[in-house]
Amino acid sequence: MTSASHAQSATLAPSGEEALQRQAVSKTAWRLLPLLTLAFIFNYIDRTSVGFAALSMNADLGLSATEFGWGAGILFAGYCLLEVPSNLMLYRFGARRWLARIMITWGLAAAATALAVGPKSFYFARFVLGVAEAGFFPGVTFYLACWFPAKYRTRMLAWFMVGVPVSSILSGPLSGLLLNMDGVLGLAGWKWMFIMQGLPASIIGVVVLLMLRDNPSQAHWLTQPERDALIGMLASERREKEKKHLGAALKDRRVLILTGIQFGFVMGSYGIGIWLPTILKSHGLSVSAISLVSSVPYIFATVAMLTWARAVDRSGKKILNLLLTCLLGAGGMIVAAMLNAFWPAMIGITIAIIGVTTARAVFWSIPTRFLSGAAAAGGLAFINSVGTFGGFAGPFLVGWLKDQTGSFSMGMLGMAVMLILSTLLTASLRFFVKDE
Secondary structure: OOHHHHHHHHHHOOOHHHHHHHHHHHHHHHHHHHHHHHHHHHHHHHHHOHHHHHHHHHHHHOOOHHHHHHHHHHHHHHHHHHHHHHHHHHHHHOHHHHHHHHHHHHHHHHHHHHHOOOHHHHHHHHHHHHHHHOOHHHHHHHHHHHHOOHHHHHHHHHHHHOHHHHHHHHHHHHHHHHHOOOOHHHOOHHHHHHHHHHHHHHHHHHHHHHHOOOOHHHOOOOOHHHHHHHHHHHHHOOOOOOOOOHHHHHOOHHHHHHHHHHHHHHHHHHHHHHHHHHHHHHOOOOHHHHHHHOOHHHHHHHHHHHHHHHHHHHHOOHHHHHHHHHHHHHHHHHHHHHOOOHHHHHHHHHHHHHHHHHHHHHHOOOHHHOOOHHHHHHHHHHHHHHHOOHHHHHHHHHHHHHHHHOOOHHHHHHHHHHHHHHHHHHHHHOOOOOOO
């Protein structure tokens, strides 16, 4: 072989260091992501399956649409209040222990929702669930940023966030099956649903405590050269000077803009996710049909999110793609609101869910580019806590407008307006984040 051929082979083949880096990232992804994604699946099920419980629970507890919307959303009041303190605790005590604590307590709180006997106890149970799970999502986002370099981060976040659409795919059939346990051991079907969907989170929390580690230097599943390669990749990333305190992060205009963006797309995500079973019921579908049909938009969303996230990592154009996903979500909401026939409305809902689901994965790869250390732990939690208040506003807005107008269309249009505002805020972010 000529020297020119040798040079060409060296150019085409990855270096030994690159091979080690890829190996380390792959092994770490297989170690962390299946468990964390499984936890997120149950996290999202425990938040949103209340929409299926409403099919029979509302009559048992005497809940109006407004009261149900209030109860479904009040979870986020407890969540938002404790989000920042919880993530600062995670930074202080270590992600492994704190994430395990979160999972164990939220699983118990979700199961305890079965004890609700009226509107007030329902509100209390949902509020406690929010308090228990506060810090989980931004905690995992911070945790993954400690393990994966920026060029892999959108993909890794997307695989973690597969938990959202997959939970919605599973939630329908699973909830329908559990609702059919009505009367077993004298318990209503919706009570069985809360118990059987809540307790697995506590079990996963124990497994997290045993299997995860806090940082790459403790990664016993990697060889020493692989550990060194991964640590070297993370250390060599160009970062801004670390902000030592939460206050510094809160003064950053980029953090405030990102908070507003997240509020809009989370409002759309939960507004449509929690009310989807009731919307389908208004089209005359049975409980069994609802449990199957409700999963279809999330199947499309899963494929779209993973494909889109890979393209984002390759292009590096995170802000542009976040803008496009928010705009797609708004367009889907408008289609669903304006076209009341079943199939056109379902197409609009599917488009909207693809948009808001993909927006999550793209969004959370942005703040970890300029936040690190304690500011990252607190700043990510602040963005998520205030932004996630949209999880309260969305379900409540849809329920209130349904009571006022007798239709879900105005609620859809209201969420479309919020997603358009998120689109405009994303466009403004380009002036403050120069490095794409």
